[in-house]
Amino acid sequence: MRELLWVTFMLSAASYLAACLLFLAQARRRGKAPADGRWAPGLLVLGAALHLAYVLLYSVVDRRCPVYSLHSALGIVSIVGVVGYTVLSRGRRLEALGGFVAASAAAFLIIARAIGPSSPTPNERWLMALHITSNLLGGGLVLVAGCASAFYLLNEKRLKSRRMLGRGAKLPPLEALDTVAHRLLWIGVPLLTVGMLTGRLVIHQAAAITTGERFRALLSGSSWLLLLAVLVLRQVGSWRGRRSAYATLSGAVGIFVVIALYVMRALLGDGL
Amino acid sequence: MIVVVGLSHRSAPVEVRERLAVAPADLAQRLSDLKQRTCASEMVMLCTCNRVEVLAATKPSGPSTSQLGLAIVDALEAVAPNVRSHLYVREERAGVEHLFRVASSLDSLVVGEPQILGQLKDAFTCARGVHAVGPWLNRAFEHAFRVAKRVRSETALGAGQVSIPTVAMDLAKEIFSQLTGHKVVLVGTGEMATLVAGLLGKAGAHVFVVGRTLDRAREVAQRLGAEPKSWEDFPGLLPIADIVISSTSAPGYVVTLEQLAQTRRQRHGRNLFIVDLAVPRDVDPRVADLDGVFLYNVDDLAQVADTALADRRREAEKASTIVGEETDSFLRRSHAERITPTLVALRERFRTTLEAELERSLRGQRVTLEAAQKETLQHALSAAVEKMLHAPTERLREWAKDGDFGDWHTDLLVKAIEELFELHDPPPAATAESERVKS
Numbered sequence: 145m146r147e148l149l150w151v152t153f154m155l156s157a158a159s160y161l162a163a164c165l166l167f168l169a170q171a172r173r174r175g176k177a178p179a180d181g182r183w184a185p186g187l188l189v190l191g192a193a194l195h196l197a198y199v200l201l202y203s204v205v206d207r208r209c210p211v212y213s214l215h216s217a218l219g220i221v222s223i224v225g226v227v228g229y230t231v232l233s234r235g236r237r238l239e240a241l242g243g244f245v246a247a248s249a250a251a252f253l254i255i256a257r258a259i260g261p262s263s264p265t266p267n268e269r270w271l272m273a274l275h276i277t278s279n280l281l282g283g284g285l286v287l288v289a290g291c292a293s294a295f296y297l298l299n300e301k302r303l304k305s306r307r308m309l310g311r312g313a314k315l316p317p318l319e320a321l322d323t324v325a326h327r328l329l330w331i332g333v334p335l336l337t338v339g340m341l342t343g344r345l346v347i348h349q350a351a352a353i354t355t356g357e358r359f360r361a362l363l364s365g366s367s368w369l370l371l372l373a374v375l376v377l378r379q380v381g382s383w384r385g386r387r388s389a390y391a392t393l394s395g396a397v398g399i400f401v402v403i404a405l406y407v408m409r410a411l412l413g414d415g416l
Numbered sequence: 417m418i419v420v421v422g423l424s425h426r427s428a429p430v431e432v433r434e435r436l437a438v439a440p441a442d443l444a445q446r447l448s449d450l451k452q453r454t455c456a457s458e459m460v461m462l463c464t465c466n467r468v469e470v471l472a473a474t475k476p477s478g479p480s481t482s483q484l485g486l487a488i489v490d491a492l493e494a495v496a497p498n499v500r501s502h503l504y505v506r507e508e509r510a511g512v513e514h515l516f517r518v519a520s521s522l523d524s525l526v527v528g529e530p531q532i533l534g535q536l537k538d539a540f541t542c543a544r545g546v547h548a549v550g551p552w553l554n555r556a557f558e559h560a561f562r563v564a565k566r567v568r569s570e571t572a573l574g575a576g577q578v579s580i581p582t583v584a585m586d587l588a589k590e591i592f593s594q595l596t597g598h599k600v601v602l603v604g605t606g607e608m609a610t611l612v613a614g615l616l617g618k619a620g621a622h623v624f625v626v627g628r629t630l631d632r633a634r635e636v637a638q639r640l641g642a643e644p645k646s647w648e649d650f651p652g653l654l655p656i657a658d659i660v661i662s663s664t665s666a667p668g669y670v671v672t673l674e675q676l677a678q679t680r681r682q683r684h685g686r687n688l689f690i691v692d693l694a695v696p697r698d699v700d701p702r703v704a705d706l707d708g709v710f711l712y713n714v715d716d717l718a719q720v721a722d723t724a725l726a727d728r729r730r731e732a733e734k735a736s737t738i739v740g741e742e743t744d745s746f747l748r749r750s751h752a753e754r755i756t757p758t759l760v761a762l763r764e765r766f767r768t769t770l771e772a773e774l775e776r777s778l779r780g781q782r783v784t785l786e787a788a789q790k791e792t793l794q795h796a797l798s799a800a801v802e803k804m805l806h807a808p809t810e811r812l813r814e815w816a817k818d819g820d821f822g823d824w825h826t827d828l829l830v831k832a833i834e835e836l837f838e839l840h841d842p843p844p845a846a847t848a849e850s851e852r853v854k855s
Contacts, residue, residue: 236593303590304704306716317593318687384685385708 145205152198153257159191160250167243171314184239185230188246192226195219195253211276214410218256220277221403222249224284228328236320244291259410271349275342279364282335283399286371289328290396293389296321300386322384325392333375336368336399356409360402367398418511418556419481421488421503422462422469425525428502435496436468443539444546446495451548453494454487455479458550460543460557462518464535466525471515473552481507512556513743519560520567521574522735528573528728533564555750563742570738571731576724580717581611583724584691587717588616588659591689591710596620598658603650603670604628605636606663608714609693613661614640621659626650628664651675655682661691662698670698676706683708691717751816751826758830759809761839766801 166184199219203210210216229238229245299315347353347361374391377383383391423433438446443461451459456472463469470492474484485505493500506514517523521532540557543549549557567573577583592598595616600623602613617623623642627633630646637644645653654660654675664670671690685708692699692713704711774793778785785793812833816826834840 299590303587303710306712306719315590317589318591320593382681382684385687387707388685 145201149198149201149205152194152201153253156191156194156198157250157253159187159194160246160253163187163191164243164246164250167239167246171240171243184242184246185233188226188242188249189230191246191249192223192230195226195249196223198253199223209273211273211280214406215256215259217276217280218252218259218403218407220280221284221287222252224281225249225288228285228288228331229324232324232327236316236324237314238292238316238320238324240315241288241292241295241321241324244295245288248287248291255407259407271342271345275339275346278335278342279339282332282337282339283403285328285332286336286396286399289325289332290393290400292316292321292325292328293392293396296325296389297386297393300389318385322388325389326378329371329375329392333368333371336371340365340368356405360405363398363405364402367395367402370398371395417474417481417552418471418508418515419473419485419488420469420471420506420511420514421485421492422467423499423502423504424467424469424523426523427504428499432496432499432502433466433468436463436492436499437465438463438468440538440542443542447543447548448546450488450491453491454484456484456488458553459548460539460553462536462539464532467518467523469518471511471553471556473550473556481511509743509747512746513739515556515560516563516739516742516746517736519564520735520739521564522567522732522739526578527732528575528578530574533561537561552750556746559742559746563739566742567735567738571734573728573731573735575731576720576727578721578724578728580608580693580714580721581615583717583720584612584661584712585615585619587691587710587712587720588689591687592658594620597622599624599653599656600659600661601626601645601650601653601657602636602640602642603660603662603698604664604666604694605632606693609661609663609691610636610640612691612693613642616659616661617641624653624657626653655679657688658686659689659691660699661693663693664698665694666698667696669700670694671700671703673700673702673706676703676709680706693717748817752813754826755812755816755830758833758839759805759812762833762837763801763805765837765839766805767798770797770801 163184163186166187170184196219199210199216202216202219203213206213206215210220225245226249229242233242295316296318299318299321302315303318343361343364347357353361370391374383374388374395377391378388423436425433438461440463443463447459447461450456450461450470451472454472455474455478457475457478458473460471461469462471470488472484472488474481478484479487485507489500489503489505492503514523519533519536521528521530524532536557540549543553577586588595596619598616598621600613600616600621602609602623602625605625605627613623613625617640623637623640624645625633625637625640625642626645626647626649627636628647630644633644633646636642650670654671660671662670676688687708687710690699690703690709690711692711695714697713699711699713701711701713703709771794774797812829815829
């Protein structure tokens with residue numbers, strides 16, 4: 145079983161990295177003969193499928209539900225991000241974003257491998273499972289939305305400055321990035337809302353809360369609030385473009401920091 | 417054995433080119449006439465707005481490429497008198513290299529433009545349709561198409577946009593991705609601006625044409641398949657516009673900062689791409705500072721086009737190296753292939769002569785062999801021929817492949833072997849045998 149786990153890990157990492165290189169090569173091929181565009185998304189999906197197999201196998205070896213292990217949780221975030229990108233990027237020229245998503249998924253896979261043994265399964269299993277699952281799903285989508293927003297700001301700056309026009313890699317079109325980020329937020333923020341509400345209940349039932357947990361709760365709460373504000377302001381205040389991208393990126397960075405803190409803690413041996 | 421005769425934008429002005437030009441419908445007929453008149457074994461005629469070229473090939477036993485080139489020049493002179501001084505003739509290696517350069521768009525007016533490859537394929541298909549293509553041109557054209565593909569994939573020769581309308585189109589796609597359903601407002605009816613609007617309209621955008629007079633707007637709108645609007649309608653179009661192309665002769669700004677700032681709420685945060693092609697400028701440059709507004713004037717677009725042109729010039733050097741390599745490779749292969757029939761004939765001559773001699777010798781000694789014994793002897797003879805001719809064959813192939821020599825070198829080798837071993841005559845043993853049978 146351990147060997148199989150190792151093989152799926154290696155194959156998944158190789159697929160992600162190959163997809164990343166192909167996506168970046170496609171983005172660089174400004175004006176050259178179009179490359180076959182099916183390989184990179186295909187490899188990305190293959191990587192995600194192998195990653196899923198790896199997460200499931202790991203759960204069997206670890207004898208616990210994937211959501212209770214940070215090792216598997218990181219995998220779920222990556223897989224959700226890849227699926228979100230794959231569904232929403234169809235028909236849009238988002239190769240550069242695809243490269244970033246593939247690289248992030250590979251990084252999550254490799255970092256998860258370095259994480260030590262999981263912490264014990266909590267008592268309030270269903271509430272915790274709902275809390276973690278919704279946060280993982282929402283977090284994965286919001287991270288991709290953050291990537292799309294970062295690309296938006298980069299390309300917007302390039303187009304505004306006019307200095308680098310006609311040079312360098314072809315970045316995704318602004319409108320496509322804005323649409324993708326918005327749609328990902330529409331799915332991701334409600335999931336994060338469920339995560340926030342269940343998290344509140346978890347905190348209420350907890351006997352004691354550490355300063356670290358309080359900080360993480362505060363950071364994830366403010367990030368969620370910011371992302372919710374983006375959605376609301378897009379609807380009522382015509383928030384689009386640069387402002388929306390900045391706010392989405394800030395929210396996604398907040399979520400990323402929360403995940404990073406969990407990872408740091410796990411790497412230090414404390415578990416989820 | 418290829419020769420290219422023709423004229424292009426480099427050698428002849430349009431007045432001369434148009435005299436030799438042939439309509440696509442008449443191309444097959446003109447090609448058949450030329451082929452018949454010049455005794456070429458194979459011929460393809462390429463006719464575009466920038467070049468008219470005849471690519472021909474001759475058999476080793478036919479006229480030389482120089483003779484064929486002169487015959488084609490005479491034939492073209494007969495079609496259009498006084499074109500001779502504008503015609504160029506490229507033979508052998510130069511002819512092959514020219515074909516590869518044309519296919520790769522290195523010889524085009526706008527280097528890297530993609531249309532030439534399609535035109536070359538059409539010319540080839542037309543020639544095949546009238547059975548004017550044989551093995552030599554077939555190989556040369558197939559190789560030329562591969563070279564063009566290699567140049568496209570390994571260099572950025574076709575990268576970037578080199579004209580202002582296409583640069584504007586490219587920028588629009590960097591902002592909006594899909595142009596279908598987006599609204600374009602063309603203000604003024606300048607030629608360049610109309611071209612840009614036409615391209616955007618073809619890409620699926622809905623175009624409004626605003627003119628100082630409604631009649632002029634209608635005229636341009638009809639040409640573009642767009643919607644005409646009067647000057648008074650323009651402020652009302654700004655909130656719904658995604659792209660504004662301005663090219664009026666107004667002395668002041670047509671689009672001001674205040675005007676756009678007022679429409680921001682109505683625009684619901686949508687991006688606005690403004691192309692100001694007017695001199696003096698039509699759009700207040702301060703609007704570029706507004707969130708979601710992307711303003712480019714004619715200098716910005718020209719700068720992008722110049723950058724792309726400079727890039728293409730740099731890439732053309734890489735592409736020329738590829739063309740040179742491919743020309744050498746093609747010539748090496750074709751020389752080696754040209755010597756193959758002679759080598760086959762040489763082997764056959766050795767084999768039949770030895771077999772005839774053996775047969776005669778056995779018959780003279782009244783020896784009758786079993787079928788199996790005969791077969792063994794024939795195998796032994798074949799093996800002896802193979803061994804005897806292996807080294808000379810390899811050496812001859814190497815000489816034929818040597819790129820330092822020309823076609824004449826291969827021809828000389830072929831002729832020398834044919835003369836030395838009398839490959840055109842029937843085998844001497846067979847002749848003796850037939851004489852014996854006759855007597």
